[in-house]
Amino acid sequence: MKHPVDVHVGSRVRQRRWMTGMTQQQLAERVGIKFQQIQKYETGMNRISASRLWDIAEALGVQVSFFFEGLQQDAETEAPSQPDMMADREAMELVRSYYAIPETQRRRLFDLARVLSDVA
Numbered sequence: 001m002k003h004p005v006d007v008h009v010g011s012r013v014r015q016r017r018w019m020t021g022m023t024q025q026q027l028a029e030r031v032g033i034k035f036q037q038i039q040k041y042e043t044g045m046n047r048i049s050a051s052r053l054w055d056i057a058e059a060l061g062v063q064v065s066f067f068f069e070g071l072q073q074d075a076e077t078e079a080p081s082q083p084d085m086m087a088d089r090e091a092m093e094l095v096r097s098y099y100a101i102p103e104t105q106r107r108r109l110f111d112l113a114r115v116l117s118d119v120a
Contacts (some may be wrong), residue, residue: 005071007044009053012067014042016060018092021081 017027017038024042028035031052040117041056048056057064098106 002044003047006047008071009048010042010044011046012069013038013056013060015092016062016066017042018089019096020060021096022060027056027059031055055115 017024024035026037028038031038032055033052037046041048052066053064059064099111101109
């Protein structure tokens with residue numbers, strides 16, 4: 001059975017990998033493992049050891065604490081209290097595309113999105 005913390009950490013690995021545009025194969029090569037192991041980590045099927053998490057954090061350019069951000073445990077269920085919006089592939093692609101836009105245009109797009117969301 002998957003532990004909720006392992007699922008959360010794995011989804012954060014996937015999120016960061018996607019944000020950087022890295023494939024599972026590329027991350028696996030940087031860490032020195034097979035891409036299938038990355039798949040298992042990202043689904044929470046396999047736990048990530050502390051030293052492996054350190055290597056993954058280094059390869060993805062984040063602190064180890066990044067993988068635990070947003071993990072708020074319910075004292076009774078020990079499950080994350082809110083679903084991670086960034087676990088959605090479409091949301092990840094949108095964010096990555098957003099940051100690929102030049103800053104001045106990105107700011108204008110942000111302002112437009114804010115206005116449109118206020119109208120809805």
